[in-house]
Amino acid sequence: xxxxxxxxxxxxxxxxxxxxxxxxxxxxxxxxxxxxxxxxxxxxxxxxxxxxxxxxxxxxxxxxxxxxxxxxxxxxxxxxxxxxxxxxxxxxxxxxxxxxxxxxxxxxxxxxxxxxxxxxxxxxxxxxxxxxxxxxxxxxxxxxxxxxxxxxxxxxxxxxxxxxxxxxxxxxxxxxxxxxxxxxxxxxxxxxxxxxxxxxxxxxxxxxxxxxxxxxxxxxxxxxxxxxxxxxxxxxxxxxxxxxxxxxxxxxxxxxxxxxxxxxxxxxxxxxxxxx
Amino acid sequence: xxxxxxxxxxxxxxxxxxxxxxxxxxxxxxxxxxxxxxxxxxxxxxxxxxxxxxxxxxxxxxxxxxxxxxxxxxxxxxxxxxxxxxxxxxxxxxxxxxxxxxxxxxxxxxxxxxxxxxxxxxxxxxxxxxxxxxxxxxxxxxxxxxxxxxxxxxxxxxxxxxxxxxxxxxxxxxxxxxxxxxxxxxxxxxxxxxxxxxxxxxxxxxxxxxxxxxxxxxxxxxxxxxxxxxxxxxxxxxxxxxxxxxxxxxxxxxxxxxxxxxxxxxxxxxxxxxxx
DNA sequence: TATACGGCATCCACTGGATGGAAGCACGCA
DNA sequence: TGCGTGCTTCCATCCAGTGGATGCCGTATA
Numbered sequence: 001x002x003x004x005x006x007x008x009x010x011x012x013x014x015x016x017x018x019x020x021x022x023x024x025x026x027x028x029x030x031x032x033x034x035x036x037x038x039x040x041x042x043x044x045x046x047x048x049x050x051x052x053x054x055x056x057x058x059x060x061x062x063x064x065x066x067x068x069x070x071x072x073x074x075x076x077x078x079x080x081x082x083x084x085x086x087x088x089x090x091x092x093x094x095x096x097x098x099x100x101x102x103x104x105x106x107x108x109x110x111x112x113x114x115x116x117x118x119x120x121x122x123x124x125x126x127x128x129x130x131x132x133x134x135x136x137x138x139x140x141x142x143x144x145x146x147x148x149x150x151x152x153x154x155x156x157x158x159x160x161x162x163x164x165x166x167x168x169x170x171x172x173x174x175x176x177x178x179x180x181x182x183x184x185x186x187x188x189x190x191x192x193x194x195x196x197x198x199x200x201x202x203x204x205x206x207x208x209x210x211x212x213x214x215x216x217x218x219x220x221x222x223x224x225x226x227x228x229x230x231x232x233x234x235x236x237x238x239x240x241x242x243x244x245x246x247x248x249x250x251x252x253x254x255x256x257x258x259x260x261x262x263x264x265x266x267x268x269x270x271x272x273x274x275x276x
Numbered sequence: 277x278x279x280x281x282x283x284x285x286x287x288x289x290x291x292x293x294x295x296x297x298x299x300x301x302x303x304x305x306x307x308x309x310x311x312x313x314x315x316x317x318x319x320x321x322x323x324x325x326x327x328x329x330x331x332x333x334x335x336x337x338x339x340x341x342x343x344x345x346x347x348x349x350x351x352x353x354x355x356x357x358x359x360x361x362x363x364x365x366x367x368x369x370x371x372x373x374x375x376x377x378x379x380x381x382x383x384x385x386x387x388x389x390x391x392x393x394x395x396x397x398x399x400x401x402x403x404x405x406x407x408x409x410x411x412x413x414x415x416x417x418x419x420x421x422x423x424x425x426x427x428x429x430x431x432x433x434x435x436x437x438x439x440x441x442x443x444x445x446x447x448x449x450x451x452x453x454x455x456x457x458x459x460x461x462x463x464x465x466x467x468x469x470x471x472x473x474x475x476x477x478x479x480x481x482x483x484x485x486x487x488x489x490x491x492x493x494x495x496x497x498x499x500x501x502x503x504x505x506x507x508x509x510x511x512x513x514x515x516x517x518x519x520x521x522x523x524x525x526x527x528x529x530x531x532x533x534x535x536x537x538x539x540x541x542x543x544x545x546x547x548x549x550x551x552x
Numbered sequence: 553t554a555t556a557c558g559g560c561a562t563c564c565a566c567t568g569g570a571t572g573g574a575a576g577c578a579c580g581c582a
Numbered sequence: 583t584g585c586g587t588g589c590t591t592c593c594a595t596c597c598a599g600t601g602g603a604t605g606c607c608g609t610a611t612a
Contacts, residue, residue: 010569011328011569011570012288012289012292012569012570012598012599013288013292013325013328013329013332014328014332016288016289016292017328017329017332017334020334020352021352023352023355024351024352024355026355027355027358027359031559031560032559032560032561033558033559033560041601042600042601042602043559043560043561043601044561044562044563044600044601044602044603045599045600045601047560047561047562048599048600049289051561052287052289052290052293053289053293056289056290056293058293058296062529063527063529065559065560068356069352069353069355069356070356071356071357071385071390073349073352073353073356074353074354074356074357074408075300075385075390075408075409075410076296076297076299076300076345076349076353076408077345077349077350077352077353077354077408078350078353078406078407078408078409079299079300079302079303079345079408080344080345080346080347080349080350081347081350082303082406083303086406089395089396090396090397090398091398093369093372093395093397094398096369097373109347109351114347114351119365119369120365120366121366121369122366122367122370122522130354130358130362131354132350132351132352132353132354132355133351133354134351246398251339253338253339286598287598287599288569288570288598288599307588307589308588308589308590309587309588309589317572318571318572318573319572319588319589319590320571320572320573320574320590320591320592321570321571321572323589323590323591324570324571341588341589553612554611554612555610555611555612556609556610556611556612557608557609557610557611558607558608558609558610559606559607559608559609560605560606560607560608561604561605561606561607562603562604562605562606563602563603563604563605564600564601564602564603565600566599566600566601567596567597567598567599567600568596568597568598568599568600569596569597569598569599569600570595570596570597570598570599571593571594571595571596571597571598572593572595573592573593574591574592574593575590575591575592576589576590576591576592577588577589577590577591578587578588578589578590579586579587579588579589580585580586580587581584581585581586581587582583582584582585582586
């Protein structure tokens with residue numbers, strides 16, 4: 001038999017998504033074969049779908065024959081969560097200017113801290129996270145803040161699952177973590193010491209929104225001068241306050257386009273359309 | 277007849293892409309009906325496809341029932357053109373710190389200037405462009421730089437098409453534009469005065485890469501203090517030089533994942549995978 | 553030089569998933 | 583109560599999508 005034996009229960013859509021998902025965890029260009037393997041699709045099918053995606057600019061070929069995400073996809077995706085990013089960026093920049101340390105902003109997306117923005121200097125430190133990247137909530141300072149100040153059920157649900165260990169320093173005991181989060185709530189800030197990556201520590205504070213937690217901002221500093229990270233707290237809290245003030249007028253759900261409640265009648269965004 | 281009358285010659289892929297493309301020019305959440313209209317698809321088909329995309333996190337529902345791009349899509353798309361963005365960001369920041377004016381970085385994507393990054397302060401000026409957005413090459417300072425320093429055929433091809441006018445100040449005469457670009461090449465910088473949006477002017481310089489044009493960096497300033505934008509040229513050129521130095525070791529094609537030549541043996545990216 | 557191999561592109565007969573008109577539902581408004 | 587709008591569900595039809603087979607190209611091996 002020639003063809004037609006399509007694996008049942010698999011929609012074309014899911015195949016396209018699987019192809020895109022192949023690029024979720026890598027910055028490299030991938031070969032057709034790699035994509036096919038990652039998406040669990042026959043080569044010929046992959047070939048055709050990838051071809052269409054390239055045609056549309058969602059993927060693009062690199063000069064050496066590899067396949068990468070396309071600029072068009074990036075360009076479209078930039079319209080996601082713009083409200084928060086655009087509003088917050090100057091504040092994250094300020095945070096960097098005032099501290100000289102890598103500054104970042106993260107929100108909760110499922111069980112991960114999703115890094116929305118980060119600002120750093122030319123002298124690169126070993127990066128543990130990147131914009132658009134995710135890290136487990138219990139291993140990062142921003143994550144701990146998010147866990148500590150989220151609704152109780154979020155934390156409870158999170159602690160159900162086993163806590164992944166990224167370095168020898170990661171805290172993986174649920175009981176101990178619960179205590180630590182208690183501390184975070186009491187102190188209004190969280191720290192991590194080499195729990196994500198050896199050589200870097202971090203500190204973060206919550207940014208509130210209408211009483212609830214909105215997001216978290218923090219710093220990543222090399223362990224070498226992390227002995228007194230707490231000295232940055234006044235700046236962190238100051239920026240957090242200003243960011244809160246800048247976002248109060250925007251409904252929390254609108255900030256990210258994520259459903260976290262069942263509110264109604266959220267006003268749509270305004271401003272100039274269609275012009276980039 | 278019930279169903280099955282699918283418009284022939286339309287692949288599922290193209291339909292999904294049309295749905296995503298509906299969000300290309302708007303930041304608003306769209307209704308199902310709006311998406312269907314934009315993608316030119318029957319409502320029921322749109323409904324099912326959108327449902328699948330939401331399921332996968334590529335789209336998401338807003339609390340008031342609208343549909344928006346999903347965080348997962350954004351997160352995946354962040355892996356596009358990372359090389360240039362990550363490398364250039366500190367320099368764009370520096371540019372902002374040193375000038376206090378909105379700083380931006382753009383490349384050519386087809387016939388548009390594609391804004392890769394921008395840094396601005398809290399006191400917002402009327403935005404004419406945004407990260408991920410496009411503007412015609414002839415109306416912006418970065419665009420003029422890109423046109424002026426690209427290969428000759430790029431400029432020639434661009435001038436074939438009619439030049440869109442964004443404001444009354446836009447230069448739309450091909451002959452005059454050609455002269456202007458000559459000037460840009462001679463001066464090594466370009467300016468625009470209210471050609472994109474009334475109230476803002478801009479200035480930009482080229483960033484070279486192995487002899488060719490790599491990208492362009494520039495400033496946007498309110499017309500009110502745009503009388504002597506040229507005073508920023510030393511800083512602009514200084515930053516451009518430093519950015520050039522920081523990118524020489526990366527092949528131009530790799531910087532963006534765009535094919536601009538037919539080179540071979542581009543080394544793939546390195547560094548830690550899989551960890552955000 | 554010959555041979556083997558891995559990766560990529562193309563082909564095509566078959567079929568099951570995609571399709572879209574229509575009907576049903578939910579809500580808001582007069 | 584009745585109408586209008588927008589969303590959801592249903593299902594008989596059928597064509598777009600499928601994937602095994604084949605062939606090609608460049609590189610590594612004998």
